[in-house]
Amino acid sequence: xxxxxxxxxxxxxxxxxxxxxxxxxxxxxxxxxxxxxxxxxxxxxxxxxxxxxxxxxxxxxxxxxxxxxxxxxxxxxxxxxxxxxxxxxxxxxxxxxxxxxxxxxxxxxxxxxxxxxxxxxxxxxxxxxxxxxxxxxxxxxxxxxxxxxxxxxxxxxxxxxxxxxxxxxxxxxxxxxxxxxxxxxxxxxxxxxxxxxxxxxxxxxxxxxxxxxxxxxxxxxxxxxxxxxxxxxxxxxxxxxxxxxxxxxxxx
Ligand code: ADP
Ligand code: MG
Numbered sequence: 001x002x003x004x005x006x007x008x009x010x011x012x013x014x015x016x017x018x019x020x021x022x023x024x025x026x027x028x029x030x031x032x033x034x035x036x037x038x039x040x041x042x043x044x045x046x047x048x049x050x051x052x053x054x055x056x057x058x059x060x061x062x063x064x065x066x067x068x069x070x071x072x073x074x075x076x077x078x079x080x081x082x083x084x085x086x087x088x089x090x091x092x093x094x095x096x097x098x099x100x101x102x103x104x105x106x107x108x109x110x111x112x113x114x115x116x117x118x119x120x121x122x123x124x125x126x127x128x129x130x131x132x133x134x135x136x137x138x139x140x141x142x143x144x145x146x147x148x149x150x151x152x153x154x155x156x157x158x159x160x161x162x163x164x165x166x167x168x169x170x171x172x173x174x175x176x177x178x179x180x181x182x183x184x185x186x187x188x189x190x191x192x193x194x195x196x197x198x199x200x201x202x203x204x205x206x207x208x209x210x211x212x213x214x215x216x217x218x219x220x221x222x223x224x225x226x227x228x229x230x231x232x233x234x235x236x237x238x239x240x241x242x243x244x245x246x247x248x249x250x251x252x
Contacts, residue, residue, distance in 0.1 A: 024057025025050045062134065070127060070137040073174075078125045085247060086118055088240040094122065097235060098129045103169050103201045107233040111205045116243025119205035123172050126203065135169040142176045142204075145192065146185040165192045170201045177208040177216045186217045190226055197229040204230065209238070 017026040028050065036046045078098055083091045097109060111119040127137045145165060152161040165171055196202055208216060210227065217223040
């Protein structure tokens with residue numbers, strides 16, 4: 001085949017690969033052709049390698065997309081958590097949760113503890129594990145959720161925004177209780193909790209114990225309804241220690 005016609009074929013192939021969104025093959029094609037010529041690969045071996053390149057590229061893209069969508073506040077894992085500083089947190093229990101079977105079973109986790117005791121850290125660490133299992137995760141704060149839903153009423157995107165909180169396999173709602181909620185925002189919060197009940201896992205962090213949740217949600221009936229759904233299938237981890245931010249200060 002003349003050089004010109006092989007160039008034309010390559011161009012047409014590149015065009016088709018782009019059109020069919022086969023970027024994994026497009027990336028490795030030249031290398032695989034050279035490899036085939038050098039190593040006398042059979043046609044089927046050559047094709048199998050190209051398809052594997054495409055599969056790897058797609059898996060990679062999916063992982064990256066999941067990480068980006070998750071919006072984690074930082075990347076800290078379980079290995080970064082000092083369990084000796086916080087003995088009320090049982091390493092065994094966290095490692096069990098890290099298997100992410102709780103997500104398969106649609107169970108919830110509630111971390112309760114004072115500021116700085118590692119609630120966000122542990123939630124993020126579990127979210128990272130979930131991403132490792134290719135679960136869809138969304139990390140957000142209670143405040144952001146209720147704000148988003150309130151604003152969405154103005155532009156009629158309420159239903160769409162609710163869906164965004166229902167879709168992930170794991171929804172992390174950080175910082176419940178830092179600010180008090182208005183009655184309509186409690187109803188929005190209830191909407192998310194009740195629609196995810198037995199359908200998708202939630203991790204909630206709060207600086208206030210259950211006995212105080214009526215103060216957060218104001219309405220007694222709604223508080224009962226929210227608690228009922230959240231704690232039916234739930235791992236509650238009460239962190240009794242003090243803030244990790246005091247750790248170094250204490251040594252002085
Ligand atoms: P909370 O969400 O309970 O207010 P964070 O999880 O944000 O607390 O923790 C505050 C800071 O201290 C973070 O940087 C976190 O990584 C760190 N931290 C908290 N507890 C521990 C711990 N036991 N071991 C290591 N780092 C910790
Ligand atoms: Mg926090």
